[in-house]
Amino acid sequence: MKKIITFGTFDVFHAGHVKILERAKSLGDYLIVGVSSDELNFSKKQRYPIYSQADRLHIVESLRCVDTVFVEESLELKAQYIKMFNADVLVMGDDWKGKFDHFSDICDVHYFERTPSISTTEIIEVVRSSVFEK
Ligand code: C2G
Numbered sequence: 001m002k003k004i005i006t007f008g009t010f011d012v013f014h015a016g017h018v019k020i021l022e023r024a025k026s027l028g029d030y031l032i033v034g035v036s037s038d039e040l041n042f043s044k045k046q047r048y049p050i051y052s053q054a055d056r057l058h059i060v061e062s063l064r065c066v067d068t069v070f071v072e073e074s075l076e077l078k079a080q081y082i083k084m085f086n087a088d089v090l091v092m093g094d095d096w097k098g099k100f101d102h103f104s105d106i107c108d109v110h111y112f113e114r115t116p117s118i119s120t121t122e123i124i125e126v127v128r129s130s131v132f133e134k
Helices: 015-026 036-045 055-059 075-084 099-104 121-131
Strands: 004-010 030-035 068-072 089-093 108-112
Touching: 004 015, 004 068, 004 075, 015 030, 015 089, 015 108, 030 036, 055 068, 055 089, 068 089, 099 108
Parallel strands: 004 030, 004 089, 030 068, 089 108
Antiparallel strands: none
């Protein structure tokens, strides 16, 4: 059985998230998703996610294409997570292109093109401006 692993915050879950997860699953049989903890997200983006860690895990876990979720506590633990789950392929969006190439000694590394014109940051901006324009 071919196992795929991917990581992300998946805050304000949107179509770009679902599309990368579906494409990741299409590379194998079993999809494992590391969902960034609230603290990890704060350290990466200097803000806490809009959706709680528990809700983000719940949403991702509920998808048909996802088989297992776990909390990604640290970016530095990636190699350990890959080995722990025995993953054959690491998938990331191409905003991370090149950043994970060094894992190619333990698994295949595959970057998918990001879905254009949609992002959590953009959704937050649209909602914020529509609230303040009224
Ligand atoms: N994504 C995408 N298209 C978009 C937006 C996001 O394909 N329009 C992909 C990203 O490339 C990423 C995944 O969806 O592979 C999750 O995106 P984020 O939640 O923004 O992930 P990020 O906070 O970058 O966390 O260890 C790595 C990090 O945990 C990745």
